[in-house]
Amino acid sequence: MRFAVLSEHDAASWRAAHARGERSSALPYGIDALETKGHQIAFAKQSPSPRLRRAWAKIEHRIGGDVERPLRAQRLAVGADxxxxxLEQRTITAAAVRRKRVGPLGRRPLIMLSCWLAQWITTAGPSERSRLIDRYRGIDQIVVWSRNQIETLEEAGFVRESLGAIPFGVDTAFYRGEADAPRSIDVLAVGQDSGRDYSTLFDAVRASDLTLDLVCRPENLRGLDVPENVRVHGTVPHARYRELLRSARVVAVPTHEFQYPTGQSVAMEAASAGAAVAVTGTRPMREYFDESVARLVDPGDAAGWRDALQDLLASDADRIRLAGGGQCRAVERFDTESSWAAFDRHLRAVGLTAPSALEGAA
Structure with missing residues (x-):
């Protein structure tokens, strides 16, 4: 199949950064893995003019989604299946075009890789909830990274046959490190999304003998009392991030209970790097980790976090055994190849790769 891709990222720049060792995969979310399955991928581009990009950015900020790339994708869609x-912001305008069947873009099946929609619907008020459902209804396939979201979206009125779940994948080979190698960092936490629960983690390490190295944005710490035994590094380049994962005995991923598996990329990249992983045992995260390959802590349980981290550091043998199991799990089930293979199987299962389905949508 030939796919036209709507993304906030420029494919050529991403591939160049990957060649320099600054990105773990050749394209965002490892979607280049589809190329190994015989598919062709073409990314919609931005204007090369900085002035025009700024103008488009102002328009897109007002409506909360892309406009320029979908317009440019009309021509790209002519040769696409x-x-x-x-993700949602990149798809919202295309969804409106698809509902109206306008131009080549509107006459091609539209597939959205979704992260936040189920969470937005769950937390929205009645009017905003209705608006969200209306804006994303009509997308041919909404593909999410945890099965629990299908239930939420179906309850919201989305057709079950238009929903699918695939595992999130990371480039395990890029992060790969030896679980039994010498490591200089006791506990590392990384992440800058809204799902991180650093307040609970700080309560866990405060007044303890634990030392926490933390990589995040200043915004993540706004309003929080950072304990003295927390070393804040700010944000770091990707190569340095990999180095930190390979240097950590334990990587902690404390999160809130969201609909989507927030924190899954850091958790699986850490597992790939051979670190022992401790995660908040949210419902979606339990689709990726269980007690055989990680330490799971209940949401908001500071004492549970303290016990988990101290236990993992108390025995190198236990820590290395858990890290080895987590690494095997990531490599075997949650790499980018596995993720996009599942995506490919899903499209085949719903008939989107069948010529008759494509001709009917054209």
């Missing part, structure tokens, strides 16, 4: 939107 289907369109993939990488």
């Amino acid at each position: 289907a369109v993939i939107g990488l």
Whole structure:
């Protein structure tokens, strides 16, 4: 199949950064793995003019989604069999075009890789909830990274046949490190999304003998009392991030209970790097980790976090055994190849790769 892709990222720049060792995969979310399965991928581009990009950015900020790339994708869609939107903001305008069947973009099946929609619907008030459902209804396939979201979206009125779940994948080979190698960092936490629960983690390490190295944005710490035994590094380049994962005995991923598996990328990259992983045992995260390959802590349980981290540091043998199990799990089930293979199987299962389905949507 030939896919037109809507993404906030420029494919050529991403590939160049990957060649320099600054990105773990050749394209965002490892979607280049589809190329190994015989598919063709073309990314919609931005204007090369900085002035025009700023103008488009102002328009897109007002409406909360891309406009320029979907317009440019109209020509790209002429030679495509289907369109993939990488996350909600990149897909919202294409969804409106698809509902109205306008131009080549509107006459091609639209597939959205979704992260936040189920969470937004769950937390929205009645009017905003209705608006969200209306804006994303009509997308041919909404593909999420945890099965629990299908239930939420179906309850919201989305057709079950238009929903699918695949595992999130990371480039395990890029992060790969030896679980039994010498490591200089006791506990590392990394992450800058809204799902991180650093307040609970700080309560866990405060007044303890634990030392926490933390990589995040200043915004993540706004309003929080950072304990003295927390070393804040700010944000770091990707190569340095990998180095930190390979240097950590334990990587802690404390999160809130969200609909989507927030924190899964850091957790699986850490597992790939051979670190022992401790995560908040949210419902979606339990689709990726169980007690055989990680330490799971209940949401908001500071004492549980303290016990988990101290236990993991108390025995190198136990820590290395858990780290080895987590690494095997990531490599065997949660790499980018596995993720996009599942995506490919899903499209085949719903008939989107069948010529008759494509001709009917054209």
